[in-house]
Amino acid sequence: MTLLDGKKTSEAIQNEIAAEVAELKANGGKTPHLAAILVGNDGGSVTYVNNKVLACERVGFESSLFHYEDTLSEEELLLKIKELNLDEEIDGFIVQLPLPKHIDAEKVLEAIDPVKDVDGFHPINVGRMVAGLPAYLPATPAGILQLLERYEIETSGKHCVVIGRSNIVGSPMSILMAKSAYPGNCTVTLCHSRTKDLPSFTRQADIIIAAIGKPEFVTADMVKEGVVVIDVGTTRVPDASRKSGFRLKGDVNFDEVAPKCSFITPVPGGVGPLTIAMLLKNTLKAAKKEVYA
Ligand SMILES: NC(=O)C1=CN([C@@H]2O[C@H](COP(=O)(O)OP(=O)(O)OC[C@H]3O[C@@H](n4cnc5c(N)ncnc54)[C@H](OP(=O)(O)O)[C@@H]3O)[C@@H](O)[C@H]2O)C=CC1
Ligand SMILES: Nc1nc(=O)c2c([nH]1)NC[C@@H]1CN(c3ccc(C(=O)N[C@@H](CCC(=O)O)C(=O)O)cc3)C=[N+]21
Numbered sequence: 001m002t003l004l005d006g007k008k009t010s011e012a013i014q015n016e017i018a019a020e021v022a023e024l025k026a027n028g029g030k031t032p033h034l035a036a037i038l039v040g041n042d043g044g045s046v047t048y049v050n051n052k053v054l055a056c057e058r059v060g061f062e063s064s065l066f067h068y069e070d071t072l073s074e075e076e077l078l079l080k081i082k083e084l085n086l087d088e089e090i091d092g093f094i095v096q097l098p099l100p101k102h103i104d105a106e107k108v109l110e111a112i113d114p115v116k117d118v119d120g121f122h123p124i125n126v127g128r129m130v131a132g133l134p135a136y137l138p139a140t141p142a143g144i145l146q147l148l149e150r151y152e153i154e155t156s157g158k159h160c161v162v163i164g165r166s167n168i169v170g171s172p173m174s175i176l177m178a179k180s181a182y183p184g185n186c187t188v189t190l191c192h193s194r195t196k197d198l199p200s201f202t203r204q205a206d207i208i209i210a211a212i213g214k215p216e217f218v219t220a221d222m223v224k225e226g227v228v229v230i231d232v233g234t235t236r237v238p239d240a241s242r243k244s245g246f247r248l249k250g251d252v253n254f255d256e257v258a259p260k261c262s263f264i265t266p267v268p269g270g271v272g273p274l275t276i277a278m279l280l281k282n283t284l285k286a287a288k289k290e291v292y293a
């Protein structure tokens with residue numbers, strides 16, 4: 001069993017990005033600038049956004065954080081997005097999800113200029129990804145592809161079972177794994193809460209990508225010997241023995257599943273750090289105008 005070290009892989013990618021940024025700057029180019037909008041004080045969201053800002057500093061990007069109370073109106077948020085769309089200093093920005101219930105998230109994502117949509121959530125970027133045109137790939141699926149590639153995991157002809165069909169992880173992941181490319185060329189099954197007899201699918205899987213948000217959902221009896229397991233889940237569960245009062249759990253029961261795996265990601269230290277690295281990568285592409293001329 002090989003542990004897929006997301007932290008180490010993320011650091012390697014960030015070092016590559018830092019070297020490119022240094023070169024850009026030396027050649028008189030613009031310093032890439034990522035902005036993040038955070039509405040409210042959800043614990044996880046605050047942590048992830050702060051991690052993104054810290055990562056920007058590490059690679060030599062500029063960053064801006066716009067943090068609002070959860071009473072911010074949809075109108076005010078849309079106005080801020082319009083401002084960032086027009087701000088020539090900012091190459092890319094993200095609106096952290098989830099948003100408070102009184103704000104229509106789809107409307108907000110559609111208001112972002114696709115050219116600056118470094119999360120890759122705008123329907124234009126989603127469509128371009130599906131069509132195989134240059135696009136910002138959503139960071140979590142792109143990070144998973146990086147892990148598979150950097151560990152030279154064979155994917156061609158394999159049966160990949162994705163659990164979860166969200167717009168940000170499961171659905172794009174299923175599309176990318178089916179593409180005629182490496183990593184890809186898989187036969188893909190996309191499972192969700194209406195799937196009947198999920199274990200009958202996961203037991204056939206050569207590669208399982210779990211993006212459900214239910215801690216320890218995937219158990220040893222659901223997987224075959226030699227499987228590759230990618231655990232996207234990051235749920236905070238109460239843990240009184242920790243200073244923070246919680247610990248992070250994946251969607252896979254690691255202790256019982258890991259012994260059956262050829263490769264598996266830990267949580268934390270698996271997919272999460274890659275998500276941050278790929279967001280930076282998209283921001284670099286934005287600054288270099290690699291996706292949209
Ligand atoms: N590490 C990282 O970088 C990231 C981690 N995450 C984490 O990944 C997890 C998933 O996130 P996200 O995709 O946004 O989640 P969503 O809640 O948007 O989607 C969850 C999906 O899981 C499906 N599902 C729920 N229960 C079951 C079940 N019993 N059997 C089969 N499928 C089920 C749902 O089905 P249905 O569609 O029918 O409701 C849905 O498609 C979360 O823990 C999140 O925190 C997310 C993004 C990035
Ligand atoms: N607009 C938007 N874009 C996103 O990309 C986005 C989002 N909204 N909303 C929430 C999800 C979740 N997500 C994570 C990113 C990093 C870690 C991460 O770094 N996790 C660390 C642990 C961090 C910790 O200590 O909590 C790890 O798994 O090792 C996790 C989850 C991005 N998301």
Ligand SMILES: [Mg+2]
Nearest residue numbers: 269270271272
């Ligand atoms: Mg992780």
